[in-house]
Amino acid sequence: MSKLKIEIHSFSYKKGGIPKDESGNGGGFAFDCRGILNPGRVEEYKLQTGKDSGVQEYLERQTEMPKFLETIHNLISITIDNYIQRGFGNLQINFGCTGGQHRSVYAAEKTAEFIRKKYPEVEVIINHDEQPQLNAHF
Template identity: 70%
Template sequence: MQNKLVIDIHSFSYKKKGIPKDASGNGGGFVFDCRGILNPGRIEEYKSQTGNDIGVQEFLEQKTEMPQFLKSVQSLISISIKNYLERGFEHLQINFGCTGGQHRSVYSAIKTAEFIRQNFPDAEVRVYHDEQLHLNPATV
């Protein structure tokens, strides 16, 4: 029996820790820069929120080019995911970075995980918010 494809998705801050290292040792994967999307963190009502909050999500979906950005991301990653599943690969890493790792990258990681789970149920998806640790699942 072949092992399952595990897809690790990270949101991170370019300013703080930088691009996450691939713990699998394979290297590669994707790094998407979300800084070209209007930053909700510059708007007072969203400063203390994250990309997991509905207000930030609505802002990104309605007032920025985030939907177009994620559609392009989904198209690109789907090529590799299909290929990796067919070839029996075991790991893929997808990273989303923004200035503080709080709004745009968090949103992108969450929505990309939802897309992969819906379209590639044979893959296991794990999401890590490198700057927003409180959003990560509790580990025992």
């Protein structure tokens, strides 16, 4: 049985749109973070990303992001459990926002954290499509 590989993308609806699933399986999830208040509209956060603590605090305290992610994590857990049980090899989870800098980056990072903690047996890869400097290079 192969190990499940979960690829998580943050992306911009304006610049590139929903990332293509290169695994050949198609499908997966695409979540639209534009319904969450945008920290990029706050002057002090404009040049920051969803990995910066100020942006994270804003999203956690000033927006519905925690509730949004809790719902998503419950939803994706159903699929992850099923895919592990059935021996599937790939799942893609995408988070989009206007510029691919704040909300989607935060959501992708927090979702990767959640999956790594709950499912240590799966491989998680994050790609910040609009913020490649944030991608971990191993």
